[in-house]
Amino acid sequence: MKRFAALIDRLVYTRSRNSKLALIVDYLKHTPDPDRGWALAALTGALDFPAVKAGTVRALLGARVDDELFRLSRHFVGDTAETAALLWPDSIHPSPSGEGTGVGAIGLAQGIEPPPQTPPLKGRGLSVSEAVDALMAATRSDAPAILASLLDRLDADGRYALLKLALGGMRVGVSARLAKQAFAQAFGVPIDDVEELWHAIPPPYVPLFAWGEGRAPRPDLADVAFFRPFMLAHPLEGESIDLADFAAEWKWDGIRVQLVHGGGETRIYSRGGEEIGAAFPELLAAFDQDAVIDGELLVRGEAQGGAEGGAASFNALQQRLGRKAVTKRMLADYPAFVRVYDLLAVDGNDLRGLPWTERRRQLEAFVLRLAASHFDLSPVIEAPHFEGLATLRAGARDAAIEGVMLKRRDAPYVAGRRAGLWYKWKRDPLVADCVMMYAQRGNGRRASFYSDYTFGCWTDAGELLPVGKAYSGFTDQELKWLDKFVRDHTIDRFGPVREVEKTLVLEVAFDSIHASKRHKSGLAMRFPRIARIRRDKPAEEADRIATLRAMVT
Amino acid sequence: MARTRPWLEPHPHGLYVRPADLWIDPARPVERAAVTHGHADHARSGHHAVFATPETLAIMALRYGVDATAPSNTAVRYGDGFERGGVRFGFHPAGHVLGSAQIAMEYRGERIVVTGDYKRRPDPTCAPFEIVPCDIFITEATFGLPVFRHPPTAGEIAKLLAAVRAEPDRCVLVGAYALGKAQRVIAELRAAGWHAPIYIHGALERMCALYADHGVDLGELRLVSETDKAEMAGQIVLAPPSALNDRWSRRLPDPVAAMASGWMRVRQRARARMVELPLVISDHADWDELTATIAEVNPRESWITHGSEEGLLRWCELTQRSARALHLVGRDLEEEA
Numbered sequence: 001m002k003r004f005a006a007l008i009d010r011l012v013y014t015r016s017r018n019s020k021l022a023l024i025v026d027y028l029k030h031t032p033d034p035d036r037g038w039a040l041a042a043l044t045g046a047l048d049f050p051a052v053k054a055g056t057v058r059a060l061l062g063a064r065v066d067d068e069l070f071r072l073s074r075h076f077v078g079d080t081a082e083t084a085a086l087l088w089p090d091s092i093h094p095s096p097s098g099e100g101t102g103v104g105a106i107g108l109a110q111g112i113e114p115p116p117q118t119p120p121l122k123g124r125g126l127s128v129s130e131a132v133d134a135l136m137a138a139t140r141s142d143a144p145a146i147l148a149s150l151l152d153r154l155d156a157d158g159r160y161a162l163l164k165l166a167l168g169g170m171r172v173g174v175s176a177r178l179a180k181q182a183f184a185q186a187f188g189v190p191i192d193d194v195e196e197l198w199h200a201i202p203p204p205y206v207p208l209f210a211w212g213e214g215r216a217p218r219p220d221l222a223d224v225a226f227f228r229p230f231m232l233a234h235p236l237e238g239e240s241i242d243l244a245d246f247a248a249e250w251k252w253d254g255i256r257v258q259l260v261h262g263g264g265e266t267r268i269y270s271r272g273g274e275e276i277g278a279a280f281p282e283l284l285a286a287f288d289q290d291a292v293i294d295g296e297l298l299v300r301g302e303a304q305g306g307a308e309g310g311a312a313s314f315n316a317l318q319q320r321l322g323r324k325a326v327t328k329r330m331l332a333d334y335p336a337f338v339r340v341y342d343l344l345a346v347d348g349n350d351l352r353g354l355p356w357t358e359r360r361r362q363l364e365a366f367v368l369r370l371a372a373s374h375f376d377l378s379p380v381i382e383a384p385h386f387e388g389l390a391t392l393r394a395g396a397r398d399a400a401i402e403g404v405m406l407k408r409r410d411a412p413y414v415a416g417r418r419a420g421l422w423y424k425w426k427r428d429p430l431v432a433d434c435v436m437m438y439a440q441r442g443n444g445r446r447a448s449f450y451s452d453y454t455f456g457c458w459t460d461a462g463e464l465l466p467v468g469k470a471y472s473g474f475t476d477q478e479l480k481w482l483d484k485f486v487r488d489h490t491i492d493r494f495g496p497v498r499e500v501e502k503t504l505v506l507e508v509a510f511d512s513i514h515a516s517k518r519h520k521s522g523l524a525m526r527f528p529r530i531a532r533i534r535r536d537k538p539a540e541e542a543d544r545i546a547t548l549r550a551m552v553t
Numbered sequence: 554m555a556r557t558r559p560w561l562e563p564h565p566h567g568l569y570v571r572p573a574d575l576w577i578d579p580a581r582p583v584e585r586a587a588v589t590h591g592h593a594d595h596a597r598s599g600h601h602a603v604f605a606t607p608e609t610l611a612i613m614a615l616r617y618g619v620d621a622t623a624p625s626n627t628a629v630r631y632g633d634g635f636e637r638g639g640v641r642f643g644f645h646p647a648g649h650v651l652g653s654a655q656i657a658m659e660y661r662g663e664r665i666v667v668t669g670d671y672k673r674r675p676d677p678t679c680a681p682f683e684i685v686p687c688d689i690f691i692t693e694a695t696f697g698l699p700v701f702r703h704p705p706t707a708g709e710i711a712k713l714l715a716a717v718r719a720e721p722d723r724c725v726l727v728g729a730y731a732l733g734k735a736q737r738v739i740a741e742l743r744a745a746g747w748h749a750p751i752y753i754h755g756a757l758e759r760m761c762a763l764y765a766d767h768g769v770d771l772g773e774l775r776l777v778s779e780t781d782k783a784e785m786a787g788q789i790v791l792a793p794p795s796a797l798n799d800r801w802s803r804r805l806p807d808p809v810a811a812m813a814s815g816w817m818r819v820r821q822r823a824r825a826r827m828v829e830l831p832l833v834i835s836d837h838a839d840w841d842e843l844t845a846t847i848a849e850v851n852p853r854e855s856w857i858t859h860g861s862e863e864g865l866l867r868w869c870e871l872t873q874r875s876a877r878a879l880h881l882v883g884r885d886l887e888e889e890a
Contacts, residue, residue, distance in 0.1 A: 012820050013829045065699065068867050073700045076861070077819050086700035086818065156704075160820075492825050 037204025473529030589669025608652025650733030
């Protein structure tokens with residue numbers, strides 16, 4: 001736990017992405033199994049201990065520290081786990097003044113005996129895996145005692161790490177993507193392989209490390225519904241495209257998903273490789289063919305083309321996102337379907353090496369095997385030439401159309417964003433995917449809401465710089481959600497301004513963008529508004545400053 | 554019996570000792586002031602007559618141009634005192650910074666002790682705190698919350714040395730308050746065996762020299778402004794906290810930003826200062842020291858001045874000790890903690 005606590009500590013204070021990467025790489029290289037795997041799972045939020053909740057921690061503290069002192073401390077520190085880590089009676093490093101009037105005495109002063117504790121096992125370090133094993137075995141009734149005995153074995157930094165591990169919400173700015181990159185870098189293996197294997201192997205990823213270190217062959221995924229890293233598109237910036245080389249499709253305004261059926265199970269992965277199947281049970285049930293498809297998740301809407309295959313706006317889809325369970329009402333009001341545009345594997349054959357033309361041919365045949373109620377084919381746009389396509393794009397009024405995709409006809413399906421293969425050509429107005437950085441409360445009716453958001457885009461060096469501030473474009477319901485996000489993900493406060501964890505992508509629409517000295521990025525947007533909340537999009541994939549600069553008028 | 558009017562009156566800008574017509578640590582210029590120590594929230598310029606330790610007078614001379622040798626000023630050594638208006642004043646070490654004193658006052662059989670700022674753990678740059686029994690104990694409460702428990706100083710110094718050695722191409726820039734903290738960090742580094750020159754910001758130069766003049770050995774110090782960038786790689790640099798993320802630091806070789814302060818105990822505080830290496834080193838008593846000191850002095854009543862008064866008040870309530878909070882103005886030198 002000592003090494004893990006030190007890692008967490010360093011990550012808290014390290015801002016640069018590359019330095020974070022270096023810290024994780026070093027940890028993975030020099031920590032044995034299964035600790036490093038559990039640590040990685042904790043960092044990426046892949047651990048869940050149902051028996052341990054924030055209430056468990058508060059109750060434990062309540063038995064040891066006066067309520068009022070806890071309240072004052074929590075108010076000052078701003079984080080329950082950290083407050084608890086600092087307040088916990090120290091049995092490892094007695095206070096140097098040694099007067100014995102520390103926090104432990106507070107309970108006594110109140111006439112409350114500290115609850116009976118198992119004597120701390122001094123001189124023996126607590127390992128991450130020991131802690132994980134103990135927390136996993138915990139039930140609702142014995143979780144407080146188990147957690148207490150673990151806390152007794154640690155110092156303040158160790159307690160902080162343990163509580164963060166137990167409660168989740170590490171908030172050290174490490175995404176799943178960064179963790180995978182660290183793994184790839186630590187062991188010199190391709191990131192695409194790591195992406196594929198990651199979801200197929202549960203924590204603590206022992207076979208993954210064995211493969212990484214060359215001690216074992218690549219784990220066999222034949223019987224697993226594993227994730228294939230998505231092929232991504234570059235924005236089209238002024239280039240003219242020859243339609244003889246590129247096929248055009250509509251760019252749908254939903255969320256990108258991959259459906260995998262194999263090894264007797266079905267999974268739905270979102271852009272970041274997270275599993276979101278639980279929120280879409282109807283799709284899990286309907287996707288019954290041994291295949292892997294890439295498509296856009298949408299909900300049916302009546303406004304566009306009627307109930308017959310029409311898709312509703314992104315707002316409608318949002319009702320279905322981010323839910324752990326889904327009600328019958330939700331299923332009926334917002335029926336989901338997938339508009340399919342690529343076929344990555346079918347009947348045990350990996351098609352990713354084939355050119356788009358061939359995959360498309362097979363896809364068109366394959367789609368007929370799927371239930372039309374839940375799957376349809378994203379059509380190829382027939383345009384005589386690029387200018388004609390531009391006219392079609394400008395004329396598209398469907399709210400579910402975001403623009404046009406251009407895909408090189410002879411390109412295989414490759415992970416990530418490769419130059420010259422796929423382009424996205426978004427429709428006006430200008431939009432950019434930005435990352436929320438700071439939030440401030442509004443005025444009047446919104447005085448209690450964090451409704452003004454400063455957002456940023458990435459520099460080439462991987463630094464996030466503010467590009468604008470917006471306080472409109474969302475519904476009241478979205479505002480509530482955003483407000484909660486801000487409060488739950490605050491990492492810092494500067495007077496009235498809260499700095500948030502840089503994980504939320506906001507699609508910002510704006511009329512134009514200009515050079516300006518107001519922001520460090522040197523850019524300022526005219527009339528920026530929040531077009532959408534992109535909970536599905538990893539922050540690393542938000543737009544770059546360079547992309548915005550190319551839009552400057 | 555009706556309680557007589559107290560002879561020591563708390564006012565927002567200081568404590569007034571009525572029979573002696575003298576203020577303690579007043580926040581504005583007065584005729585007569587007793588000053589506990591040289592930090593700006595306790596020592597101000599413009600008083601006509603100052604009673605302070607010789608070290609504090611020297612510090613006030615350096616910082617505020619106070620004429621330490623003026624006949625109106627009185628140097629009072631630890632253990633010494635003076636009498637005025639029937640009040641017997643005595644100065645005792647507070648262990649906070651060089652020259653810091655607790656001021657004990659006795660009048661008609663009642664004794665009051667004003668701690669100023671203090672700490673209990675050892676500090677190689679100043680005399681250790683002394684327990685002075687009293688009826689009314691007026692204590693600070695900068696870290697008056699149980700989350701503040703400063704770890705052993707040696708461990709923090711070891712962290713600093715490990716960081717320097719880990720990245721020989723960079724330097725570690727430690728933000729440390731110019732009076733007290735900077736000299737203590739240097740002295741602790743020397744005690745831990747770091748004998749290389751330590752590089753300092755110009756704002757620390759004269760105070761370090763003053764400490765050396767008072768017999769505190771700080772080893773070889775060099776000015777950053779007179780040093781090549783390359784020479785400072787793998788070395789330790791000290792600067793006031795305000796210089797940490799200032800343009801000034803560009804002259805340093807890729808500095809690791811460190812900060813020595815009790816506030817560094819709280820992660821978000823450290824993050825807010827853009828600190829990469831927080832060092833929990835404080836010249837103020839932590840929660841354990843504050844509560845232990847009140848218990849040890851065991852006064853009839855505790856008056857709590859500045860900081861987290863609420864937390865310490867609550868502790869007094871829980872331990873059935875009589876206490877009240879004084880609300881003094883201008884006592885929030887966050888940088889210095």
